Amino acid sequence: MKAARRPLLSAWLLFFVFAAAMALLLQLVVLPFWLTELHAGNGLLVGGDWVGFHVIAVDLSQKILSQGWSVWELSPQGHPPAGIAAALYALTVPQPYVLIPLNAALHATGGIALMAIVRLLSPTDRGAFCAALPFVLFPSGMAWYAQLQKDGFYFTGAFLCLYGWIVLARLQTWQSGWRSVFAGLIWLGLGLGLMGSVRVYAFQLMQGVGVLFTLGLAALFAVRGAKGLLPWKKCVMSVLILCLIPILLQFSPTSVRGSTALPDSGTGVPRLSWHGSEFAKDRWKPTADLPRFVENSFLRIAVLRSGYFSTPGYRESGSMVDRDIELLSVRDFLTYLPRALQLGFFAPFPSGWLEPAKSVGGNVMRKVAGVEMTIVYLAITFLPYALWCFRFRVEVWVAFAFGVVVLLLYSYATPNIGSLYRLRFGFLMVLVALGVAGAFGAWRDFRQSSRFTFISKANSK
Numbered sequence: 001m002k003a004a005r006r007p008l009l010s011a012w013l014l015f016f017v018f019a020a021a022m023a024l025l026l027q028l029v030v031l032p033f034w035l036t037e038l039h040a041g042n043g044l045l046v047g048g049d050w051v052g053f054h055v056i057a058v059d060l061s062q063k064i065l066s067q068g069w070s071v072w073e074l075s076p077q078g079h080p081p082a083g084i085a086a087a088l089y090a091l092t093v094p095q096p097y098v099l100i101p102l103n104a105a106l107h108a109t110g111g112i113a114l115m116a117i118v119r120l121l122s123p124t125d126r127g128a129f130c131a132a133l134p135f136v137l138f139p140s141g142m143a144w145y146a147q148l149q150k151d152g153f154y155f156t157g158a159f160l161c162l163y164g165w166i167v168l169a170r171l172q173t174w175q176s177g178w179r180s181v182f183a184g185l186i187w188l189g190l191g192l193g194l195m196g197s198v199r200v201y202a203f204q205l206m207q208g209v210g211v212l213f214t215l216g217l218a219a220l221f222a223v224r225g226a227k228g229l230l231p232w233k234k235c236v237m238s239v240l241i242l243c244l245i246p247i248l249l250q251f252s253p254t255s256v257r258g259s260t261a262l263p264d265s266g267t268g269v270p271r272l273s274w275h276g277s278e279f280a281k282d283r284w285k286p287t288a289d290l291p292r293f294v295e296n297s298f299l300r301i302a303v304l305r306s307g308y309f310s311t312p313g314y315r316e317s318g319s320m321v322d323r324d325i326e327l328l329s330v331r332d333f334l335t336y337l338p339r340a341l342q343l344g345f346f347a348p349f350p351s352g353w354l355e356p357a358k359s360v361g362g363n364v365m366r367k368v369a370g371v372e373m374t375i376v377y378l379a380i381t382f383l384p385y386a387l388w389c390f391r392f393r394v395e396v397w398v399a400f401a402f403g404v405v406v407l408l409l410y411s412y413a414t415p416n417i418g419s420l421y422r423l424r425f426g427f428l429m430v431l432v433a434l435g436v437a438g439a440f441g442a443w444r445d446f447r448q449s450s451r452f453t454f455i456s457k458a459n460s461k
Contacts, residue, residue: 007125008112015108015136023100023146038364043096043146049079050148054096056082057148061089080198081148096148103145106152111136113159114429117166118437120395121386127440131433134375139368140425150198155426157194161206162402162430164188168242169217169394171224174234181241188245203249208297209405210246213398217242220394279303285329295330302327304413319417321347333412344404344411344424345380345431348373352417369421376428379435386438389445396434403430 027043040046044054056076063071064086072090074083085099092098111132119128135141135155144151167173167184174181195202218239225235283306284299305327308314321343327333353370356363383400390396406427414420 007119007129008116011115011129011132012108012112015111015132016104018136019104019107019141019145020100022142023104024097026142026146027097027100035364045143045147048143048147048149050081050096053079053082053085053148057085057089058094060086061094064090074197080153081150085148099148100146103152106156107136107141107145110152110156110159110426113156113163114433117159117163117395117399117430118433120166120170121390121393121434122437122440123444124440127437130440131436134372134379134432134436135426135429138372138375140372140422143422151422151425153194153198154202155429157191157196157202158406158426159430160187160191160194162191162399164191165213165402166395166398168238169213169220169398171229171394174230174238181238185241192249205406205409207246207249208409209402210242210249212401212405214239214242214246216401279306283326283328287330290330298327298330298333301333301409301413305415308415308419314416314419317416317418319348319419321415321417323415325415327412336412337408340408340411343417343420344407345428346373346377347420348417365418376432379432379439381435382438382442383431383435384438385442386434389438389441399430399434403427403434407431 031039031043031045038046040048040051042054044050056079060072060076060082069090072083072087074080076082076086084102085096088098088102089095114135115128115132118131119125122128122131143149144155164184164187167187168181172180173184192203192206195206221230221235221238224230225232230238279302280299284302286295308320309323309326314320322339325336325339327336348366348369350370350373353366353373355366387396387400407424410420410424410427414423
């Protein structure tokens with residue numbers, strides 16, 4: 001990022017001011033005076049987790065003031081946003097608007113991280129800046145930078161992880177020396193820290209991604225060594241360093257909530273909640289000759305998916321999809337793949353943008369989603385062109401694989417469109433950013449082609 005300090009700094013300031021201004025406007029003007037039916041008090045929207053986080057944070061901040069900082073904890077009742085808010089409430093006032101600078105800074109950092117990723121492909125800062133705009137400007141982002149939510153930490157961390165992986169995948173990094181390699185590891189570590197600080201399962205998620213990337217990049221470095229692009233000694237060292245990443249993540253915290261299946265390190269048998277144990281014993285159909293750790297990975301996702309169907313509140317939700325489809329084996333996952341891709345890339349579909357919602361404020365959210373998805377569809381249209389235009393650049397394939405793999409995982413595990421829309425948002429924005437980069441590439445190629453045609457005709461005369 002050094003070479004792009006000034007453009008990125010300017011973009012960061014613009015993104016920060018935008019997010020802070022919009023958050024202040026929503027909390028202090030729009031909700032209290034214009035959309036009072038959606039106002040839960042204190043500048044918070046009705047129906048979100050942030051209302052409960054605020055209550056927990058206020059209670060903890062009062063304990064801090066009366067008993068001292070020894071009672072503070074990062075994750076009271078398992079909610080890190082409440083712990084962070086409590087600390088700021090104790091230092092200032094117990095109102096959500098004191099979190100706006102932090103949330104705006106996280107959102108701006110996520111924006112420039114996405115811009116830095118695309119800038120490795122785009123020849124102009126303008127193209128990279130525009131590629132980051134959907135993530136920064138979409139109203140859905142106000143769910144984390146204008147409220148109390150985990151996603152600001154999570155998505156910013158995901159973009160930093162992706163930037164780190166791209167740096168480690170680039171040939172220039174290993175040709176430049178160990179300082180560049182260390183920088184890539186630092187970005188990856190910072191991203192993991194941000195993601196894991198609010199969602200512990202992020203370590204498991206990134207471990208899976210790390211295994212896939214390590215296998216792919218190992219093959220890439222073998223090709224580079226065979227072509228003489230990099231000394232074999234560096235190729236071997238690079239693969240060893242990449243292999244260390246998923247191995248080290250094996251020792252990270254992996255205790256997650258609810259019905260997630262976790263492998264027991266001693267036996268390899270999944271360690272499940274009560275719901276997961278019942279699911280694994282009575283319903284899951286094991287695949288013969290499939291390695292246990294692979295089977296467990298699919299089982300975890302299947303248990304999470306089934307949890308939505310058995311959880312009150314989700315079970316009756318109007319945004320549930322495919323209620324009659326259960327994933328009970330690895331074969332079911334393969335059969336469901338086209339549908340998972342469809343949901344991950346394109347849900348909610350146009351037919352549902354104007355349908356009446358059951359929840360309070362759901363109608364507004366669906367209209368907002370309709371506007372956002374229209375832009376997503378336009379950007380995704382140019383994604384194939386981006387893959388073709390930058391087909392010889394490892395950066396585009398790492399970013400594409402990162403976005404698609406995580407998008408698919410959430411599509412499989414989340415049969416609720418409302419939850420899926422929020423959980424997959426940052427990863428979909430990676431693909432949207434690539435699509436925008438592809439649109440700029442298509443426009444550049446069109447102009448060059450038109451100019452060539454005009455010059456040829458002029459010369460022929």
